[in-house]
Amino acid sequence: MTDVAIIANGGANIASLRFALDRLGASSHLTADVDELRSAPRVILPGVGAAADAMERLHSLGLAAAIPTLTQPVLGICLGMQLFATVGYEDGETPGMGWIPGEVRLMEDSSVRIPHIGWDHIESRDDELFARMRSNDFYYMHSYRFIPDDPGVVAATTTYGGLEIVAAVRKDNIFGVQFHPEKSQGDGLRLLRNFVEAACCTNA
Amino acid sequence: MLHKRLIPVFLLRGDRLVKGTRFENHVDVGDPLSQAMIYDAQGADELVIVDIDATREGRVIPPAVIETMIRRCRLPIAAGGGIRTIEDARSVFHAGADKVVVNSAAAERPGLVRELADEFGEQSVVVSMDVRKGPDGRYVVYTHSGTTPAEGDLDALVERMGAEGAGEILVTSIDHEGTLLGFDVELYRRLRPLISTPMIASGGVGTYDHLVEVFERSDCDACGIGKMLFLRDYDIVRIKAYLHGRHVDVRDA
Numbered sequence: 001m002t003d004v005a006i007i008a009n010g011g012a013n014i015a016s017l018r019f020a021l022d023r024l025g026a027s028s029h030l031t032a033d034v035d036e037l038r039s040a041p042r043v044i045l046p047g048v049g050a051a052a053d054a055m056e057r058l059h060s061l062g063l064a065a066a067i068p069t070l071t072q073p074v075l076g077i078c079l080g081m082q083l084f085a086t087v088g089y090e091d092g093e094t095p096g097m098g099w100i101p102g103e104v105r106l107m108e109d110s111s112v113r114i115p116h117i118g119w120d121h122i123e124s125r126d127d128e129l130f131a132r133m134r135s136n137d138f139y140y141m142h143s144y145r146f147i148p149d150d151p152g153v154v155a156a157t158t159t160y161g162g163l164e165i166v167a168a169v170r171k172d173n174i175f176g177v178q179f180h181p182e183k184s185q186g187d188g189l190r191l192l193r194n195f196v197e198a199a200c201c202t203n204a
Numbered sequence: 205m206l207h208k209r210l211i212p213v214f215l216l217r218g219d220r221l222v223k224g225t226r227f228e229n230h231v232d233v234g235d236p237l238s239q240a241m242i243y244d245a246q247g248a249d250e251l252v253i254v255d256i257d258a259t260r261e262g263r264v265i266p267p268a269v270i271e272t273m274i275r276r277c278r279l280p281i282a283a284g285g286g287i288r289t290i291e292d293a294r295s296v297f298h299a300g301a302d303k304v305v306v307n308s309a310a311a312e313r314p315g316l317v318r319e320l321a322d323e324f325g326e327q328s329v330v331v332s333m334d335v336r337k338g339p340d341g342r343y344v345v346y347t348h349s350g351t352t353p354a355e356g357d358l359d360a361l362v363e364r365m366g367a368e369g370a371g372e373i374l375v376t377s378i379d380h381e382g383t384l385l386g387f388d389v390e391l392y393r394r395l396r397p398l399i400s401t402p403m404i405a406s407g408g409v410g411t412y413d414h415l416v417e418v419f420e421r422s423d424c425d426a427c428g429i430g431k432m433l434f435l436r437d438y439d440i441v442r443i444k445a446y447l448h449g450r451h452v453d454v455r456d457a
Contacts, residue, residue: 015274015300023278049325112206113402115327115371118425119207119249119455137207137455139250139280141302141327141371160206183280183302185244 005040047079081176102148112161225382247457255285267299274300321369384410392422
């Protein structure tokens, strides 16, 4: 049974994520300990709420510097993915972990409703992360989006009005999704399973 | 593109779900966990659960009911009932809810919406408003489960909620609720231009065509469904199949 370490960054409610992983037959535990994170087969960084608060917590836990040194598969969910960026512009400027260069900006498009809330369709560029999907629809709840410097890291996109939102990223051992797989019924569970079973990368 | 959403609406009384007509004469319609699992399995897009006695009894929706649903369901859950402060909302989020639903407290003090949006993110805050149409044709907002008329003009209140950072607005027509006679489509057509957030229409749906009509004519983003699911022989699978046939973009069940 694969064990997943979920980064305890306050803020985010992780109950649904833990129950989803449990349903997949993966064990999980919450931790902020760097050594535990280094040795965990998989790591997930969840996140809801404000980027500034989340980064402050990660810094105070010594994790902002440690997370980018991890070599096993790491999944950032929603705000968790956005914290991988170089900088976010939510409340002024908040430096992220700079793990995937890029920025996080407010979505602006007068032809669609912001926040972007509900089930939306993704176009996948990654057959491993999105293997075995039934409908490729996932649940979004966000006002900000991640714009990576290198388009090569984009693993999936969602078209929303005139915006092509980055739905997922993948770079080496780093995975990120803007939507909430733990809230996306069958396909969400399948995505989490694909992450848990990812064949790449191990702990160094 | 973003799909339209179908959202079963759960009204919690004690530890049971109930359904009424125009906010009265409630009957038991099952236990929250079983019903949540049924609609999750059928491919509902989201669930809303509101404790309809919480505000009047000066308390908040109990976390335990939310926790049991979160344990077994893999879809978004918005929960409300008696939320008046940031700490009330925090207890609901800690129980596992993805969004909080605020009603009476927001109508009485719209600044609460801004406080919740700043603390938890706009996308996590649903402002719910229950309205009745008066004899003069004006809509009046009612709080405390339809018992207490709120001050102010509906249009102005809706605009205010948008300005205060509501992530979504859920508007229930008390006059239509539980009648199975259809939505108050004119209400949603009138409100649609006043707020740029997603809007959830609720109250009165009884047939497939009621759903088609409200989506086509009011451009609302989601519909709350109650009695039609709980006390009639409809299910999400067949509703979505019908809507697809009528070219309404809902996610596959």
